[in-house]
Amino acid sequence: MGLFILRRTGVMILTALCLTFIVFFMTNLYPNLEKLAKTQGDMRMSDEAVASWLESRGYMEPLALKYGQWLGVAPGWVKDTRDGIRGRCIKGAVTPEIAAEAQRFCGILQGDWGYSTVSKTDVNNVIWKRLGLTGKLMFWVLVLMVPTALIVGILAGMREGSATDRSLSTVSILTTATPEYVSGVIFIAVFASQAVGLRWFSGTANAAMEDATFRNFFLPVLTISLYGMGYIARMTRASMTEVMAAQYIRTARLKGVSFANVVLKHALRNALIAPFTVIMLQFPWLLNGVVIVETLFSYKGFGSLLVDSAGNNDIEMLLAVSVVSVVVVLVTQLISDIGYVFLNPRIRIS
Amino acid sequence: MEPLTWGEIIARILVQFTPVWIALVVLFTASFMFKRRLGLYGKLFDSPVGMIGFGLVMFWVFTGIFGQMDLIGTHDPLSQLSGMKNKAPGTPLPNPGEGAYPYYLLGGDNLARDVFSRMIDGAWVVVQIAPLATLFAFMVGITLGLPAGYFGGRLDTLLSFLANLILAFPVILLFYLLVTPEIVATGVPNFMAMVLFIFPIVFVAVLLNSRYHTQPKLRTPLLVVVLGAMIWIYLSVISTNGWLVNTPGLQIPALPGAVDLFDIPGGILVVFVSVVFVNSPTVFRIVRGLTMDIKTRDYVAAAQTRGEGTWYIMLWEILPNARGPLIVDFCLRIGYTTILLGTLGFFGLGLPPESPDWGSTINEGRKLLSIYLHPALPPALALLSLVLGLNLLADGLREESLKD
Numbered sequence: 113m114g115l116f117i118l119r120r121t122g123v124m125i126l127t128a129l130c131l132t133f134i135v136f137f138m139t140n141l142y143p144n145l146e147k148l149a150k151t152q153g154d155m156r157m158s159d160e161a162v163a164s165w166l167e168s169r170g171y172m173e174p175l176a177l178k179y180g181q182w183l184g185v186a187p188g189w190v191k192d193t194r195d196g197i198r199g200r201c202i203k204g205a206v207t208p209e210i211a212a213e214a215q216r217f218c219g220i221l222q223g224d225w226g227y228s229t230v231s232k233t234d235v236n237n238v239i240w241k242r243l244g245l246t247g248k249l250m251f252w253v254l255v256l257m258v259p260t261a262l263i264v265g266i267l268a269g270m271r272e273g274s275a276t277d278r279s280l281s282t283v284s285i286l287t288t289a290t291p292e293y294v295s296g297v298i299f300i301a302v303f304a305s306q307a308v309g310l311r312w313f314s315g316t317a318n319a320a321m322e323d324a325t326f327r328n329f330f331l332p333v334l335t336i337s338l339y340g341m342g343y344i345a346r347m348t349r350a351s352m353t354e355v356m357a358a359q360y361i362r363t364a365r366l367k368g369v370s371f372a373n374v375v376l377k378h379a380l381r382n383a384l385i386a387p388f389t390v391i392m393l394q395f396p397w398l399l400n401g402v403v404i405v406e407t408l409f410s411y412k413g414f415g416s417l418l419v420d421s422a423g424n425n426d427i428e429m430l431l432a433v434s435v436v437s438v439v440v441v442l443v444t445q446l447i448s449d450i451g452y453v454f455l456n457p458r459i460r461i462s
Numbered sequence: 463m464e465p466l467t468w469g470e471i472i473a474r475i476l477v478q479f480t481p482v483w484i485a486l487v488v489l490f491t492a493s494f495m496f497k498r499r500l501g502l503y504g505k506l507f508d509s510p511v512g513m514i515g516f517g518l519v520m521f522w523v524f525t526g527i528f529g530q531m532d533l534i535g536t537h538d539p540l541s542q543l544s545g546m547k548n549k550a551p552g553t554p555l556p557n558p559g560e561g562a563y564p565y566y567l568l569g570g571d572n573l574a575r576d577v578f579s580r581m582i583d584g585a586w587v588v589v590q591i592a593p594l595a596t597l598f599a600f601m602v603g604i605t606l607g608l609p610a611g612y613f614g615g616r617l618d619t620l621l622s623f624l625a626n627l628i629l630a631f632p633v634i635l636l637f638y639l640l641v642t643p644e645i646v647a648t649g650v651p652n653f654m655a656m657v658l659f660i661f662p663i664v665f666v667a668v669l670l671n672s673r674y675h676t677q678p679k680l681r682t683p684l685l686v687v688v689l690g691a692m693i694w695i696y697l698s699v700i701s702t703n704g705w706l707v708n709t710p711g712l713q714i715p716a717l718p719g720a721v722d723l724f725d726i727p728g729g730i731l732v733v734f735v736s737v738v739f740v741n742s743p744t745v746f747r748i749v750r751g752l753t754m755d756i757k758t759r760d761y762v763a764a765a766q767t768r769g770e771g772t773w774y775i776m777l778w779e780i781l782p783n784a785r786g787p788l789i790v791d792f793c794l795r796i797g798y799t800t801i802l803l804g805t806l807g808f809f810g811l812g813l814p815p816e817s818p819d820w821g822s823t824i825n826e827g828r829k830l831l832s833i834y835l836h837p838a839l840p841p842a843l844a845l846l847s848l849v850l851g852l853n854l855l856a857d858g859l860r861e862e863s864l865k866d
Contacts, residue, residue, distance in 0.1 A: 123623070127627055131627060141645065143647045144642075285850065285857065290850075291845070291849070293805065294845055297827070297831065298843075301835045305832045307834065418632070422639070422642075423638070425644070434631075437632045438630050438631070
């Protein structure tokens, strides 16, 4: 088990390195850097001005070296420019004395995530707060989604082919066919717009960042949960029908155990193994949904940070965002694998 | 003129769809008459769920095709008529020209364009891209998944690592990295198109060669004709105005304009490539899993003892026996691709801003959602019904294919 986790962690680190290198490569392509120079400096810069701007800020170094600097395994660049000494580990242009005191290495290994060119502050100051806000959203999504999905799946799979099964399965198919931007738009239209006039909920979740209430937070949570719910419910249903057809369930029924008892005590525990993996593997998709819903409801969390930094080529912020999301995805995969082994005695013992 | 009531609007919309109804009735009658002779497709008509799904899907397919032939839409999806900005459904035009349809059936959007016609035209964007992109993703996934599952070992480890790498990427981040004008200017999507579009050629070449290599007289002309046509199409697809890549840093010449069959608009090509790129790792994993399962069967062992080539076993013994799950996944995946296309439009990536595709229209409509509902809801419901149809169709197919 220990070896398994160790190997998986190794693969995880390798994956994260590869992915960040791809992001690094894409964001450091010259047209992207040119756009960055123009938005940071002056929209009407000449080509030479752009080149010298990029040169003086260390963007023109070789890609591998820049990547090493960002990781913190290569010393940060230092350049003597007209208005003073600039460097990766130095903020702005400073005198040689101050520059001499600066650290040599400053990459993510040293805990320095770099400087966000859009929010004009360190990435560290922004990303964790945004991640916390999205964490809050995710927490409520899971609270709503998982129990509902499991209950729907179990009720549907309990008696295969019954009217309950048919109607609940239709509902699950319907929710999987409704992407977040469709259900979100429909919910806002029905529950939050002046045109329909119900106005039960608020159409933006802006206020929910400080103070989440049922009124301003329920719609975004519901929108994300619905899309994932159908899928989990269908998996639970499939696993439940399989268990209900098993020999030991029939034996229990024949011995005279009541139906409720059979479902709750005999079937449920075995039926929940498969959905557990599915729930963990839903995280990457939830991340996707989070980006859409945060844009739709103007909730300034991690997803909208991704959209903002990608749209403005905020290189170091984008890298930090990809590191965090890749780690989230890989860690959930690891947990799902380990959890599967723990939950399933047939695998654990053999 | 008076604005239309809701009843009249619905009646008029139903009338506008007449060609679609006729096509659907013809298709369903024909399928019912010959359903015993049509294999899995015919069996679909035994399951009500599958039939509803198939009906919904074909409804939008016909709408896309007939909409493109200008049989359904009432106005030009891009033209703006003054005085129709954000008007409610059923509003008559202030001064309709000669022969123009006198109403905006589903109202006007914030640029005074007809919502109904835009929705119809959006169907074509989806019908055009989604199935084809899914097909390409399947080609890539099958071409890589079969050897990975069959041979295992290092090859499998490497390909699985690459697939997991792409899967660990948040889809939206990938889109933002691939589908921006700056990246398009560097030619990265063109390179990806070059690589991804080779897979169908490789697939067909290996498929035909492994089947007919014992009959060189048939094999050689067949391969020359089929591959010649495919390579010509391939070159036409990836070359625009005589260039493969035309960036300041790098220029690669390609087919000259005279023999270039068609040009795909840059935006669509990028969207297509990124959708294929995102979808193929999942297909790869499914094919790999199925291959690993099927290669232990007796008929594969029999083929091996007969001395068949490995590619023949993979493509003509294993692949046909994996078709059930693959067809079901194909339907689901078209739905997922439709959702992805909508996501791209929703973030304004790739397709031009005035494009009538559903995602872009929803994105535009949502900005005024609290006051005007009508621009955002029709495309949203259209997308919902198409994806629902595909899911139901997949469900029906799964049920019917499990019956044998």
